[in-house]
Every structure is written in C-alpha cells, then in structure tokens.
Amino acid sequence: MNPQQSPPPAQVCVRHTDRPxxxxxxxxxxxxxxECLRPASVGQHCVDCVRADRRTTPQVRTVSGAAAARSGTPIVTYTLIALNVLVYVVTAAQSRSLMANERGSALFVDWVMFPPAVASGDWFRVIGSGFLHYGLIHLLLNMFALYIVGRDIELVLGRARYLAVYLISLLGGSAAVMLLAQNSLTAGASGAVYGLFGAITVILIRLRQNPNSMLILIGINVFISFSLPGISLWGHLGGLAAGTLATLGVVFLPSWLGARTPERARVVGIVALVTLAVAVLAVIVVATMALR
Structure with missing residues (x-):
C-alpha cells in the first residue's frame, strides 16, 4: 500500500497570515x-494593487488645474459660512439684539471697516470687517449667496485657490473703501461675495457656458448698490474687480502665457494670485499713508 499523502497546506492571506x-x-x-479585496471591473483586486493603480493613474484636473476633489463636500464654503455666523452670534450676544447687533458690541466696534482707524494701526479691520454684518437680514442674504455660488467655485478652483480668491475679493473691497469711502463704517461679506460673482462668471466663460444670468445678476446688484443709501458701493465694486481678476489669473492666464503642462499652469496661477494680493495690499498701504 502507498503511504497516505498529507493534504496540501491551505492558502493564507498575504496580509493576514493567520487567515486561511x-x-x-x-x-x-x-x-x-x-477584508483585503476590493471589487474591480474584472474580478477583485487586493488593496496593494488598488493603491499601486491609484499612484500610476493620471490625476483628473479641473479647468483651473486643480485636482478634482474625491469628495464633493465644499468644506471651505461651509467653514466660511460658519465663521460668519459665529461672529454674528458673538456681536448679537454682546449687543443683546438680533437686528441691531452693531450697537453695543465691542467686537463690532473693533472690527468694523473705518479707514482712519486702519491708518492708526488697526490693520485687522481690513479682514475682520468682512465677517461682520449689520443685522440678521444682511447676514442671511450674504450667506445664501455664498452658499449658492461658493460650492461650485470651490469644486472648480480647488479649496486653496478658492480661498485665495475669496480673501483677495475681501481685501479688494477693503482697498476700494480705503481709497474712495474714507469716512464710512463698512462691514459685511458682500465684497467677497461680489468677487465670487465675478469668479463664477469667468468660470462659465472658460467652460463655454452662457454667463448671461450671472451678468444680469451682477448688473442688478450693482444698480441696487448705486440706488439705495447705506450700501457700500465701493466695497462691492472693489470686491467684484478683485475676484474677477484673480479668477482670470487662475483659469485664463496660464493658456494666454502658453503654459503647456499642468505644473506650469499651476505655477502661473499661483504667481497671479500672489501678485494680485500684493497689489491689493499695496493699495491699502498707499491709502493708509495718504490718510496719515
């Protein structure tokens, strides 16, 4: 009789050697x-092969050169809304009023955009004023507009570029107020929101979509800014100009300068944003020196 042969050893997982x-x-x-397998178009792949495939697959990019987000959650937009709401809650609590939160709020007094105060050294007002609002209606209107346009812009530009465009728009509004409305008390995210209106219009043109609806909306808002008292016309126009130029620098300037690779396009876009930010800050400095 032939000796009984032992069965071949069972296979074990290469990552978990204790699991047949x-x-x-x-x-x-x-x-x-x-646990270590993932569904694939043909069969199933182990996690090591999935990871290696992701490294070798070219990164999908948007028209701005930003990496396409794996998650569609507009984190920056939600964060900006949360910060604006938080600041409003603080001012409302200090003033003990939802509709007249500017009265009796120390934070509002310290952050509101007042060019002579900036010239005296209160530099933070050029940013902080963009997170203040005169009453609940003012806040809700700006946050609604930020929610509507901000989500799409963030997906196209990417989080970092989107935040840069937002802040440059905010600074652009402050710069215009420093130059042209030196005796005003200005507050609100409107300058930044107007900048996003310009940004989404540029993006629509780049995507070869019809921008007429945004152009009409911008025209209506500019007309309202001209017509109604108490609205910061120059803050709106300054933000609109800054946001439009910033987005042009990201989505159009690389092709205008012949940047043929995604890396060069990203560098051109970053340089454009930095240059515009420096220019806006220079305007604020010049206006400050003139006030002094």
Missing part, C-alpha cells in the same frame, strides 16, 4: 482574505 482563504487577487494572483 480560498480567494485571490485577479491582478497579482496572491491569496487574500475578503
């Missing part, structure tokens, strides 16, 4: 347990 398995990766052929 009858499964294997259809790409590399190595045994793997169900």
């Amino acid at each position: 398995t009858g499964l294997s990766c259809t790409r590399c052929g190595r045994p793997a347990c169900p």
